[in-house]
Amino acid sequence: MPEGPSIVFLREKVMPFISRKVVAVDGDAHKFDKELLINCPLLNVMTYGKEFLLCFPDMTVRIHFQLFGSYTINERKKGKLRLGLYFNGDQELNFYSCDVSLLTAPLNTIYDWSVEVMHEDWNPANALKKLQAKPKVMIADALLDQSIFAGVGNTIKDELLYDAKVHPESLIENIPKAMLKELTDDCVAKSFQYLDWEKADRPKGFLMVHRQKECPVDHKFLTVKEVGKAKRKSYFCDICQKLYGSIKK
Ligand SMILES: [Zn+2]
Known part of the structure; x- marks a missing residue:
């Protein structure tokens, strides 16, 4: 399981994606309709402990890496893709073996x-x-x-x-x-x-x-x-x- 600082490091690497728009989605995450993200700009990236939060207008994708979760940025690897997010400018984020869900309430009402x-x-x-x-x-x-x-x-x-x-x-x-x-x-x-x-x-x-x-x-x-x-x-x-x-x- 990653430690909080590993997720903060990931956040720093994903910050350059802010304001890019999602152009395509992939992966077997099934707790929400991934197509909702298409055309949405990434507004912010946050972390809460071991949770990674991708903030879009009126919704946030929450990624929990659990025990064996991993990610790649602008490359892909073997393994079951849970969520792939493809952005304009040919940029991509891929998440594997993690828990992915969608939050629609404001984050300040969810997190302390x-x-x-x-x-x-x-x-x-x-x-x-x-x-x-x-x-x-x-x-x-x-x-x-x-x-x-x-x-x-x-x-x-x-x-x-x-x-x-x-x-x-x-x-x-x-x-x-x-x-x-x-x-x-x-x-x-x-x-x-x-x-x-x-x-x-x-x-x-x-x-x-x-x-x-x-x-x-x-x-x-x-x-x-x-x-x-x-x-x-x-x-x-x-x-x-x-x-x-x-x-x-
Ligand atoms: Zn000792």
């Missing part, structure tokens, strides 16, 4: 931008309050909760917890408030660092623990474990990352 960690309206104080309202939840699950941290995915979650030296199975009620505040603040910086890393074509050395073998500090093998309710594979160091409180089995 204050939970989108890379949006200018992001509100860290609200995120901290929401965390404290879930004392029995594991921090690893809370960081993946898109209603608190829209855009934070499994990779950023692992890296944030390693930087903060917090064990992913710590319960929120046992983590000091200052530490929770640090995590809510750091998720923004980490997301923008991740964006820069993507733009640089993912050079080695950025990821400290996610999909790595050993801790960069003590060189002991990292623990790889499906953690919490989300059961996402987590990478962490048992030595560096403190477990706050005990876990009931």
Whole structure:
């Protein structure tokens, strides 16, 4: 699954399509009549967490990449095309293995931008309050909760917890408030660092623990474990990352 910054990077690549008109559509997306888009100009491109939003007059195409979604710009690849959008000027966007739907309500009535960690309206104080309202939840699950941290995915979650030296199975009620505040603040910086890393074509050395073998500090093998309710594979160091409180089995 992509992280929020990967979708922000896609947005930057699609911005030059703004004001171009759709001249043809393709793909097996079937939740709405794709022909509605023909002759419509692309007005804006937005992101909300892991959702990619193509805004046309009075409607928005929402693309969620789920686990295996991908895209190509001005080229095609093998695989089942979910939605192909062809614009004047011989420009095209192709989306594969993703969920595509059409939104007709104004986006501000659908989305709460204050939970989108890379949006200018992001509100860290609200995120901290929401965390404290879930004392029995594991921090690893809370960081993946898109209603608190829209855009934070499994990779950023692992890296944030390693930087903060917090064990992913710590319960929120046992983590000091200052530490929770640090995590809510750091998720923004980490997301923008991740964006820069993507733009640089993912050079080695950025990821400290996610999909790595050993801790960069003590060189002991990292623990790889499906953690919490989300059961996402987590990478962490048992030595560096403190477990706050005990876990009931
Ligand atoms: Zn370590």
